Amino acid sequence: MAVRADDLPVPRGRPRLAGRVREWLDHESILGPVFVTPALLLLVLLVAYPFVMALYFSMSNAFIGRPSRWVGLHNFIALWDSDVFRQTFQNAFVFTSIAVAFKVVLGIILALLLNEQLWFKRMIRGAVLLPWVIPTALSTLGWWWMFNSLYSVVNWTGIALGIVDPPGPNWLGQRYYAMSAVIAVNVWRGLPFFAITILAGLVAIPKELYEAAEADGAGANARFWHVTLPLLRPVLAVVVLFSTIFTFGDFNIVYILTHGGPINATHLFATLSRQVGIDTGRIGEGAAISLYLFPLLVFVVWAQLRFVRKQVY
Amino acid sequence: MEPISRRRFLTTTAGGGLAGILATRVPPARGQQREISYLCWNNFAPASDKKLAEIGQRFTKDTGIKLKIDHVSHMGPQQQKYASEVQTQAGHDLVEMRMHFPWLYEPQLVDVSDVVGELEKKHGKAIGSAYEGAHVNGAWRAVPQYHAMFVATYREDLFKKASLKVPDTWEDLYTVGKELKKMGNPVGIPISQNYDSISTAGPVLWSFGGMEVDKDGKTVRINSPATVQTIEWYKKMFRDCMEPEVLSWSDASNNESIQQGKAGWIHNPVSAYIVAKQRKLVTADGINHHRSLGGPHGRHETDTPRHIAIWKFSKNVEPAKEWIRYLLGTREVYDEYIMSGDAFNLPVYEKLQDHPVLRTDPKYAALRGEGVQYHTYGWPAPPSDKVQLITNTYLLPNMIAKAVTGTSPKDAIAWAETEMKKILAG
Structure with a gap:
């Protein structure tokens, strides 16, 4: 028996609503915001709110558990009077510039090696990532043990091989050694990120370019300087950008190895911020320390992204 | 009398009960949370932590108040915990504090002068270093628990x-x-x-x-x-x-x-x-x-008193005080706790200074500290948050x-x- 349209049951409230919702979602102007909202909410809750709170704290005389008042830029200006802060400012630039430079050079070398035809290539590539995968706090404890004056396996090995005189370098108690130690651990930890990202860039370089260069008589050196490096520039710029930001903001390595010592010689913004904001309760000043480089880092991000865009388009 | 239906009875009693609870702001006894949490440091004498847990279980059995004890590494992380608990106004009811910390957190700590008064009646006055650390601007902001001297x-x-x-x-x-x-x-x-x-x-x-x-x-x-x-x-x-x-x-x-x-x-x-x-x-x-060693101006030494404090945001202030009284107010329990610390935890009240724990090993003789003046950090300045900032x-x-x-x-x-x-x- 044929069914006429008039015989069909009239859709009641719920199906009518569902239909209307479906209709709305067909509009891009509605569907787009619906998809974006959860991510936006997460960003607001986890990034924007803490950031705005930090900004507020940095412009107040907040002390843990006590009422605070607005002091404007006073904290930022007063910090320059602090000898410890000036030392920290210098440390941060020394630490970041040396560590990033080492990571770039060693990262390129490691990526070039990993790009060669090696036995157990996949296993080696996986193993290289280990320092980056292990929780930093845990791996840095291992380094702390290796640099510890009482148990230092580094010194013990050096003494046993006759390379150093007993008792060996005071890795964490002498300012230059301590800075070298924290830089070494930062390079060790950050190297896989550089190597693997640069490797991805290397793999993407068309083989034909190398063949053409080779046909023109270019040796290995010339091929590296005139083919590999120019084509790696956008990748390098992004890696250096990220690494600069992460290295400036490093906390775990310094906190575990030296606590900022000896005599504040290895304090970075994050460790000094913790000491001032948490240990002494002055969270206003602590927040100002942690935000001090924010304008500079924003500029670095802008400049490097601009550079990347120029390279790509 | 008009018969009351089951539905009407339930509606009336539930509504009335709820109104009563809202008016008095006190939940019925059966529903009251009788559970407290206590944040301690890892004791340098580990056996002391085990004993504390054992005493805690007995406390629960005797009073019906559940006690949850958490431990945190001794220096550093505990300050992060204090700060985060104060900023979020949530966390443990009781916290162990060292030396001058009650001065830094004064506005957030419950006045526990009543508990200290009771303990002083039983065990004698709290020793000077405990007073310096926990008696803040005329009120006890933490209860002296034990001390460890250098x-x-x-x-x-x-x-x-x-x-x-x-x-x-x-x-x-x-x-x-x-x-x-x-x-x-x-x-x-x-x-x-x-x-x-x-x-x-x-x-x-x-x-x-x-x-x-x-x-x-x-x-x-x-x-x-x-x-x-x-x-x-x-x-x-x-x-x-x-x-x-x-x-x-x-x-x-x-x-x-x-x-x-x-x-x-x-x-x-x-x-x-x-x-x-x-x-x-x-x-x-x-x-x-x-x-302890001396110099031209006498023989001075650092003392590190420990205290138990209660956060003001705690909803269990009375049960928290009950735990402090249980641990420190009963001589037998306090003795048991002190003995477990093997002379690292020393009693902090005057009448208990010649404690049997000092006789458990001849190597503890130096802890009698004859002729030594004990102070907390920053002495002779009166403890204040600013003096403690110099320390920290x-x-x-x-x-x-x-x-x-x-x-x-x-x-x-x-x-x-x-x-x-x-x-x-x-």
């Missing part, structure tokens, strides 16, 4: 072997320290950013007659001849009796150094010996203690570290003076 810990076996005389003053220590370093067993006094560094620098400075801030709590007195003497003493100690490693030490490093057979003399509470004994280390038998910024050890690594004593002292003045003016 003493001289040394390798008696090495001293006997080399016929060295046990030192009586800081100058004597220099004399024997030179010999110890030659023997490969240097003196181990940290000069780094940790509390043990302050715990030694304070007594040396006080013994030479110096201070950081005057009794008025406002005048910086670090720039004095006594500080110069202190720095000169540290310089020669660093050069002739110690190794540069002390610049990198944490609070645990001096303990480890003497336990592992390296250091010949350290300045520390008895925890180094207790742990060596418990772990059956070969050095345990050779370790002993002697009375490690100005004293950093001043000494600067001087022993090449900065002139004059410049190092001037640096410390400037930083201290800035804190007091802030």
